[in-house]
Amino acid sequence: MLRTHEAGTLRPEHVGTTVTLTGWVARRRDHGGVAFIDLRDATGIVQVVARDEVLTGTAHDLRSEYCVRVIGEVTAREDKDVNPDLPTGAVDVGATQIEVLSAAEALPFQIDERVTVGEEARLRHRYLDLRRPGANAVGQNLRLRSKVNAAARNLLAERDFVEIETPTLTRSTPEGARDFLVPARLQPGSWYALPQSPQLFKQLLMVAGMERYYQIARCYRDEDFRADRQPEFTQLDVEMSFVEQDDVIELGESIAKAVWATIGVELPTPFPRMTYADAMARYGTDKPDLRFDLELVECTDYFAETPFRVFQAEYVGAVVMPGGTGQPRRQFDAWQEWAKQRGARGLAYVTVAEDGTLGGPVAKNLSEAERDGLAAHVGAAPGDCVFFAAGATRASRGLLGAARLEIAQRVGLIDESAWSFLWVVDAPLFEPASDAVASGDVAVGGGAWTAVHHAFTSPQEEFLDSLESDPGSALAYAYDLVCNGNEIGGGSIRIHRRDIQERVFAVMGLSEQEAQEKFGFLLEAFKFGAPPHGGIAFGWDRIVALLAGTESIRDVIAFPKSGGGFDPLTEAPAPITPQQRKEAGVDAKPEPTAPAPQGADEVNPRQS
RNA sequence: GGCCCUGUAGCUCAGUUGGUUAGAGCGCCCGGUUGUCAGCCGGGAGGUCGCCGGUUCGAGUCCGGUCAGGGUCGCCA
Numbered sequence: 001m002l003r004t005h006e007a008g009t010l011r012p013e014h015v016g017t018t019v020t021l022t023g024w025v026a027r028r029r030d031h032g033g034v035a036f037i038d039l040r041d042a043t044g045i046v047q048v049v050a051r052d053e054v055l056t057g058t059a060h061d062l063r064s065e066y067c068v069r070v071i072g073e074v075t076a077r078e079d080k081d082v083n084p085d086l087p088t089g090a091v092d093v094g095a096t097q098i099e100v101l102s103a104a105e106a107l108p109f110q111i112d113e114r115v116t117v118g119e120e121a122r123l124r125h126r127y128l129d130l131r132r133p134g135a136n137a138v139g140q141n142l143r144l145r146s147k148v149n150a151a152a153r154n155l156l157a158e159r160d161f162v163e164i165e166t167p168t169l170t171r172s173t174p175e176g177a178r179d180f181l182v183p184a185r186l187q188p189g190s191w192y193a194l195p196q197s198p199q200l201f202k203q204l205l206m207v208a209g210m211e212r213y214y215q216i217a218r219c220y221r222d223e224d225f226r227a228d229r230q231p232e233f234t235q236l237d238v239e240m241s242f243v244e245q246d247d248v249i250e251l252g253e254s255i256a257k258a259v260w261a262t263i264g265v266e267l268p269t270p271f272p273r274m275t276y277a278d279a280m281a282r283y284g285t286d287k288p289d290l291r292f293d294l295e296l297v298e299c300t301d302y303f304a305e306t307p308f309r310v311f312q313a314e315y316v317g318a319v320v321m322p323g324g325t326g327q328p329r330r331q332f333d334a335w336q337e338w339a340k341q342r343g344a345r346g347l348a349y350v351t352v353a354e355d356g357t358l359g360g361p362v363a364k365n366l367s368e369a370e371r372d373g374l375a376a377h378v379g380a381a382p383g384d385c386v387f388f389a390a391g392a393t394r395a396s397r398g399l400l401g402a403a404r405l406e407i408a409q410r411v412g413l414i415d416e417s418a419w420s421f422l423w424v425v426d427a428p429l430f431e432p433a434s435d436a437v438a439s440g441d442v443a444v445g446g447g448a449w450t451a452v453h454h455a456f457t458s459p460q461e462e463f464l465d466s467l468e469s470d471p472g473s474a475l476a477y478a479y480d481l482v483c484n485g486n487e488i489g490g491g492s493i494r495i496h497r498r499d500i501q502e503r504v505f506a507v508m509g510l511s512e513q514e515a516q517e518k519f520g521f522l523l524e525a526f527k528f529g530a531p532p533h534g535g536i537a538f539g540w541d542r543i544v545a546l547l548a549g550t551e552s553i554r555d556v557i558a559f560p561k562s563g564g565g566f567d568p569l570t571e572a573p574a575p576i577t578p579q580q581r582k583e584a585g586v587d588a589k590p591e592p593t594a595p596a597p598q599g600a601d602e603v604n605p606r607q608s
Numbered sequence: 609g610g611c612c613c614u615g616u617a618g619c620u621c622a623g624u625u626g627g628u629u630a631g632a633g634c635g636c637c638c639g640g641u642u643g644u645c646a647g648c649c650g651g652g653a654g655g656u657c658g659c660c661g662g663u664u665c666g667a668g669u670c671c672g673g674u675c676a677g678g679g680u681c682g683c684c685a
Contacts, residue, residue, distance in 0.1 A: 027646075036645065078643090080643095081644085106618070106635075109619050116620060221684065224609085225684095342680090490685060563676085
């Protein structure tokens with residue numbers, strides 16, 4: 001070792017010890033005859049006192065972020081010189097020798113944690129960003145992430161789970177997003193896909209009798225990137241055989257418990273459960289934030305006889321903004337803009353004055369009876385205002401659900417220190433493909449119905465008889481884990497019976513032949529004694545971000561990409577040479593007459 | 609793909625109604641300083657105002673386009 005001690009660990013008990021330290025020059029205060037050097041390593045900072053005679057040779061002009069090795073004796077500081085802000089503040093290291101291990105040019109930004117630096121600069125020189133000290137620094141987030149990984153691995157190892165790696169060069173998996181593609185040099189014209197998740201492989205591992213599998217798996221999806229999305233991201237992926245929904249949920253709770261324990265939070269289990277239908281009706285979303293109580297109020301029946309045209313709709317709902325009546329007019333206008341940004345026509349509102357009379361543009365359109373009972377029906381107090389959405393059920397609830405969050409933020413209803421966990425269960429198995437098409441999605445099959453989760457999700461037993469006659473009512477053994485309004489995990493019990501799988505494909509309009517083309521290898525495997533199985537996958541980046549107390553998953557990824565999938569550090573993606581292009585077979589023309597290799601003519605309509 | 613915001617020194621930002629030589633703090637460079645701890649003092653360097661075009665006697669400032677970044681909706685489990 002090049003050192004005997006670590007800088008941040010020195011204490012008065014070390015006084016008199018001769019130590020050798022290594023680290024970086026965090027700061028230098030030169031007084032002519034004596035200089036004070038803050039020496040930083042991963043454990044913290046200690047002050048090195050260097051007299052003139054030590055600062056010779058290259059050590060003479062020590063500058064910021066020089067990497068150095070210091071030999072010296074730990075000395076106690078006089079009382080007046082103690083720095084209470086530093087864990088090592090009661091001691092100095094009196095240097096007898098300073099060796100420059102590596103010089104540093106002037107840095108593109110300061111390492112000092114108190115200096116704010118834009119994200120682009122930090123990403124371009126991520127290695128310097130990671131060097132920055134401080135509890136909220138990215139480097140600390142990575143250390144936390146490592147502990148979180150270990151906590152999960154420990155728990156899963158205790159329960160005899162097997163950590164298994166699956167291929168990253170593979171076929172497309174049926175997750176529904178666009179695949180990243182890799183040309184196959186040895187088969188020009190054929191391409192690998194990077195996995196969107198290890199879904200099919202982990203099911204194969206169940207057929208293989210591994211019984212309990214997990215993996216901290218990198219996943220790839222070629223979609224437009226958002227604040228919270230990276231083209232490559234990480235899941236804790238788990239699959240188990242011979243289990244029912246409750247078993248997977250119990251495991252999920254144990255994992256959450258173990259993981260949150262790394263930040264000293266003890267989660268009470270079991271977590272509450274809510275049905276998907278309930279979540280949509282009461283919160284307008286499948287991932288409700290329950291850190292505050294506010295709920296949507298169903299008003300369709302209340303306005304059944306309404307004279308107000310806008311409220312003569314399939315669905316009318318409301319959400320109350322406590323104290324909202326006091327908002328200035330332009331704020332109400334801003335709410336309209338906010339709603340329009342979300343694709344709504346607007347956001348109707350009614351104010352409730354202190355004397356109980358209703359105001360706002362909508363009030364006069366309502367019948368007298370409707371006005372009289374409205375505040376009581378929606379639970380609005382004097383001074384509150386009520387926002388309404390009317391129209392298609394799903395879209396209206398979505399708007400109100402978003403308004404609910406916006407209200408909570410503006411009014412300050414959210415307890416930022418709270419951890420609210422819940423399971424959302426009983427998700428529908430299918431959604432109408434028209435919904436999917438309307439929302440820009442493309443059905444996996446050509447039928448009227450498409451899978452909500454994925455095509456291998458098991459229907460609950462009581463809906464087996466009505467799968468074909470009433471697909472829209474069928475519920476699945478599918479469950480999402482929600483934390484503070486974030487979906488941090490989700491999974492399902494899978495179909496292991498061939499007959500049910502075929503019926504589900506049929507409802508989705510997927511022919512035998514198409515199914516064979518897409519998932520033939522899985523269906524083949526299922527012929528040979530597939531065990532009942534199910535699993536769950538956790539959004540690892542988001543979970544670590546929650547634990548680290550940061551908004552952005554970029555802050556918990558060592559080398560994240562910025563918008564457009566660009567890596568400011570390596571400047572990937574980059575052009576390739578003509579030679580690479582030739583070898584990769586990118587430009588290979590498919591033989592029109594040759595029989596298409598398995599799956600080769602699958603063109604995802606979304607790609608065109 | 610739609611909408612909104614931003615782009616000025618290495619970093620973080622200011623820049624008035626369109627008007628002389630574009631500023632500040634930090635950092636950097638040089639010199640000084642024997643008890644500092646975001647040291648202090650003196651001096652200095654550093655700018656294609658993202659890019660292209662337009663309006664104007666005159667553009668960092670106004671207009672059009674474009675690129676990049678951020679946010680948001682669409683998309684995405």
